Amino acid sequence: MHGSLLFARKIYYTILAVVGVSERIIHSNFGCFFPSLCNIVNSVAILILSRGKCGLSPCTTRYLVAMAMADLLTIITEVILHRITYFYFPLYFLRITPVCSAGYVLIRIAIDCSVWFTVTFTFDRFIAICCQKLKLKYCTKKTAAVVLSTTGIVFCLKNIPIYFRFKPISIIDNVPIACSNKPSYFTDPRWIGFRMFEKALSPLMPFGLILLLNGLTVRHILMASRVRQGLRGQSKGESQCDPEMESRRKSMILLFSISGSFILLWFVYMLFFFEVEEYLDEDAAHLFEKVSYMLRNLSCCTNTFIYLATQSKFREQLKRAMLYPVHSTIKRYIK
Numbered sequence: 001m002h003g004s005l006l007f008a009r010k011i012y013y014t015i016l017a018v019v020g021v022s023e024r025i026i027h028s029n030f031g032c033f034f035p036s037l038c039n040i041v042n043s044v045a046i047l048i049l050s051r052g053k054c055g056l057s058p059c060t061t062r063y064l065v066a067m068a069m070a071d072l073l074t075i076i077t078e079v080i081l082h083r084i085t086y087f088y089f090p091l092y093f094l095r096i097t098p099v100c101s102a103g104y105v106l107i108r109i110a111i112d113c114s115v116w117f118t119v120t121f122t123f124d125r126f127i128a129i130c131c132q133k134l135k136l137k138y139c140t141k142k143t144a145a146v147v148l149s150t151t152g153i154v155f156c157l158k159n160i161p162i163y164f165r166f167k168p169i170s171i172i173d174n175v176p177i178a179c180s181n182k183p184s185y186f187t188d189p190r191w192i193g194f195r196m197f198e199k200a201l202s203p204l205m206p207f208g209l210i211l212l213l214n215g216l217t218v219r220h221i222l223m224a225s226r227v228r229q230g231l232r233g234q235s236k237g238e239s240q241c242d243p244e245m246e247s248r249r250k251s252m253i254l255l256f257s258i259s260g261s262f263i264l265l266w267f268v269y270m271l272f273f274f275e276v277e278e279y280l281d282e283d284a285a286h287l288f289e290k291v292s293y294m295l296r297n298l299s300c301c302t303n304t305f306i307y308l309a310t311q312s313k314f315r316e317q318l319k320r321a322m323l324y325p326v327h328s329t330i331k332r333y334i335k
Helices: 002-020 040-050 058-087 097-130 132-138 141-158 160-165 189-231 243-273 282-301 303-310 312-334
Strands: 170-172 175-177
Touching: 002 058, 002 282, 040 058, 040 303, 040 312, 058 097, 058 141, 058 282, 058 303, 097 132, 097 141, 097 160, 097 175, 097 189, 097 243, 097 282, 141 160, 189 243, 243 282, 243 303, 282 303, 303 312
Parallel strands: none
Antiparallel strands: 170 175
16 A cells, blocks of 8 residues: 555656646746746746736735745745655755755745745735725735735744754764654653644644634625615615625635635645544554645645636736747747
8 A cells, every 4th residue: 555655646746846847947928037947836826916917906916926935935845855856866965964954944934934824815805805994004015015024034933943853864974864853852841842832833723713714704795795785775686786896706706715725735734733643543544644745735736726717817917928939939930
């Protein structure tokens, strides 16, 4: 069973990396060149959203770009440098204990930022939809920049202790190789407290906050819809257009699509994080652990597809970006 699972994981992470990595320089209608090692899915989202022509507010755009950048960093650190190199071409440099420890720190920073940027986006949409008075002060580009930068700094500091969690598995020519948890990681009260803090901070709190904020948002929208329908004198037989409710509907679809995708793909990992696998037999527990990581990593590639499915202007911008090389080639030959 373990052999089949290993093969399946190799294929899975290879596909994830192929989707995420381009072996050529990407040129788009934004007039910019990007390095060959870049995540296509998230890079496309960053490029298109950064132009500000998707019909989204500048505040929302900043949150979505930040989420895409965190997902991009997760793909590079977790999928490419950690998973793919392990399966196909183990690099000696990456196996040196200090480098390996720093790699785990970067992975945790990227994952934490990806998770909590989703939470901050959910809170921003809650304020925008449910708190009209506070919206003018909170839902601004400046506030978004402060919230996102503060979140990033907090999680950079929070994950520094992870660097000191590991010890070398072996020492070859006086060089410490590979990373293994120190025995004190499981016995020292400080490490135990840190692990409990990590579990509370991610993913338990994000799950609770996202579900709570989305529940309050749905409640507010339903109540506001009933009030507006009453004021406009709508009845079941009428089909009057309400621009305000249409705007809220689109915002709600985007919010719930992103939040729902996060909840679904992180749910198994959350169960694993709280050691549900202890109640399973050895093979089932091993499968449960690996699947939880696979689904968690998949969440870093889904938001762009959500934008494609829910945002017509995003699709238009993507079409223009894809057709630009063709148009440029035709113009070049015509000249």
